[in-house]
Amino acid sequence: MSIQVRNVEKRFGDFVALDKVSLDFAEGELTALLGPSGCGKTTLLRIIAGLERADAGQVLLSGSDASQQHVRQRNVGFVFQHYALFKHMTVFENVAFGLRVKPRGERPGEAQIRDKVRSLLELVQLDWLADRYPTQLSGGQRQRIALARALAVEPRVLLLDEPFGALDAKVRKELRRWLRSLHDELHVTSVFVTHDQEEALEVADQVVLMNRGQVEQAGTPEAVYNHPATPFVFGFLGNVNLFHGRLELGAGGGVLHTGEASLPVVAGSYEADHEDGSEAVAYARPHELDLERYAPGAEGIAVTLRRALALGPVAQLELEREDKLGVIEAALPLERFRHAGFREGELLAVRPRQLRVFVQRGEGQDKNAARARGAHAAKQGATQ
Template sequence: MTFVVLDRVTKRFGNVVAVDNVSLEVKKGEFVVFLGPSGCGKTTTLRIIAGLERPTSGRVYIDGVDVTDLEPGERDVAMVFQDYAIYPHMTVFQNIAFPLEVNKKKLRLTPRDIRERVERVAKMLQIDHLLNRKASQLSGGQQQRVALARALVREPKVWLMDEPLSNLDALIRLQVRAELKRLQRDLGITTIYVTHDQVEALTLADRIAVMNAGRVVQYAPPGEIYDEPQHMFVATFVGNPPMNVLKCTPAGEVLKCPGFELRNPGVSQPVYFGIRPEYIEWSPKHVEGAVKGVVYVVEPIGSEYIINVTLGNTLIKVKTFREVALRPGDEIYLRFNLRKAKIFDEATGKLLLSAVESATLGGAL
C-alpha cells in the first residue's frame, strides 16, 4: 500500500533549484533512505514532506490525503533532527511527554494516558531508568534516544529523520543504528531517513533514493543499488572503496582501456568500464587472461587490504582478504570478473551494459 507520494515536486530558492521534479512513492511500513552528498536536495525534500518547506510546484500525499498546503502540525508526522533539539532543563520524562502535553486536549489524553505512553516508549528504547534525570546530564547516545522517543510517543503516521546519528561517536552510532532498525521493524512505522553515510543507508533501508543535484538518480533496494547501479554517479558514490571506472574508447572490434583492451560489446561511443574492487582477483605471477599493473601502495584495513594499482596512467583499487606482501613498484596481475563489470555512457553516465560476459581481456597486457 502506497503511503507517502511525491508527485513531480520541485523547490526553487531564487535561481537555485534545490529539488528538481522528484516523484517517488513510499509504502506503508517501509524504511526509505534519501542518500546523497551535501547540497543534493535530500534534506529539502524531507522538509517538504514535513511541511517545513512548501514546494514551488508538485504535490505531496500522505495516506491518500493531499497535504501540500497543510501546516506541519496537521500532517501527523514526527521529525528527529541532527542536533536532537531536546530541552536540557527538563527531565527525560518531560521531554518525551512534551508533544503529548501540548496536544492533550486535541488527543483527549489524561495524565495517566500520557504517563503510560511515555513509559512504554522509554522502555522500548531502554531509557526507562532515566526518566527522572535532567536531559543535560545524559550522554550523546542517551540524548539521541530521548529525541527518538519524543518522536515516537505521538504515534505519528510518518517518522522523518534528518541525519539523526551523525553527532554520535562511532561505537554508539553502531549500537543506536541497530536499535533503530529493530524498533522500526517492530513498530512497522513508515520511516523516511536522510543521510550522506552510505553504510547507514545500506544497513537500514528497504529502499534507497540516491540523490544528486536535486534529482533522484536511482530508487531501489540496497542490494540493487550496490550491484546494479543504473548511473555512474551511483556506482562511484556507493561502495567503500567505490567502483573503479576506467575510460575506454572503441576502436573497431576492441575497446581500448588504460593498460588493456576489451572485445567491443557493441558500443560506438566512448564509455566507462566499471568494476568493484572486490570483483578483481590478483596474483604476483602472470596468469592467463590477466592484466599487468604496478603496485602503487597497499593499505591494510584490519582484516582487509586495499591494493592500489596503476594501469597505464589510471589508478584502480583491489579489495582482498588475502594477506598481501607486495611493495610499491611490484608487478601485479589482475583478472576482472566480467560478469560483474558495467559499461556506462561517457556523455550521460547512464548504464549501457550490466555485464560484459561476451567481452574478453586481451591486447596490451
C-alpha cells in the same frame, strides 16, 4: 501510511533544490534518502513534513493531497540531527511535551500521559533516566529520547534528518542497529536522511539515491549496490575503479580499449544505445579484480604493486598502472594474498572479473539521460 511525492519542485533563489522529484514510500517501510550535501534530500524531507512548501507538485499521504496542510495536520514525527530537546525539562517531561500541548479535546489525562511516557522510555531502553536532564545524557541517549518524544504523539509517519550525524562512529553503528530493530517492532512508515552509504545500506528497506535535486535511483539496498543505474550511483556507493577508453562492440559483447590494455566486456554490461567506437568509462569495485604476476602477453592491465595494507580478513592493494593512467585499488582475501606472495614493487597484471560500462555524452545529454534513468529507477523501486 504510504507517502507519494509527485513532480515536486523547490528553488531557493537561482538554486534548484528539487527538480520534478517523484517517489513512492510504501506503508510500513524504512526508506533512506541518500546523497551528498546539497543534493536535496533534507529539503524533500521537510516538504513531506510540511516544514517547507514546494513551489510545484504534490505530497500525498495515503492517497490524500497534503500539500496545503499545516505541519500539525499531517501527524508527522520529526527527529532532528541535534536532538532539539528542551534543556530545562527532565527526560520524562521532554517525552510528555507533545501529549501535553495537544488541543484540550484530544489531550490524554495525566494518568494516561504517565503510562504512555513510561512505556516509551521502556521501548527505547532508557526508563531509568526519566528524572535526568538532557545535559546529563550522552549523545546516543539524547537521540533515543528525541525519538521517544517523536513517537509519543503516535505519528502516521516518522521522519529523521541525519539522526546519527552528530555521534561518533561506534555509537552510530549501535544506534542504527537499534533503529532497525525498533522499526521492525513498530512498523511506522519512516524516512531518514543520511550521507553515510553504509548506514543506508545496512538499515533501510529502500534506498533513494539523490544528486543535484534529482533521483538517480531507488530500490532495495541489494539492487542499488549490485545494479547501479548511473555512473553517480556506482561512484557514490563504496570505492570504485574507473577505466576510461573506447568501446569496440562485437557479437555477444565487446572490448574496452584503455591505455595499452584491452578488457573484455560482456553483453548486458553496457546500455543498448552504445555505438561501436564510443568513448566510454567502465567501473569495477576493488573486490571485483583478479591479480597475477605479469608475463609477456598476459591479459589485463600491467601494474606495479606500490602498497599493500593487510587489515583484518582483506588485503588492500594500491596498484600503479604502467601506462601512467592512474592508480587502481584492489581488495583480495588475506589468505589468497599471502598464498600468492605478492611483494611491493612487483610487476603484476590486473583483470576485472566484471565491468559496468557507461557511454560518455555531452553535458546536456548526460542530464537528460540521467533524468530518464532516474525516473525509470524510481518507478522500478516503488514496485519492488
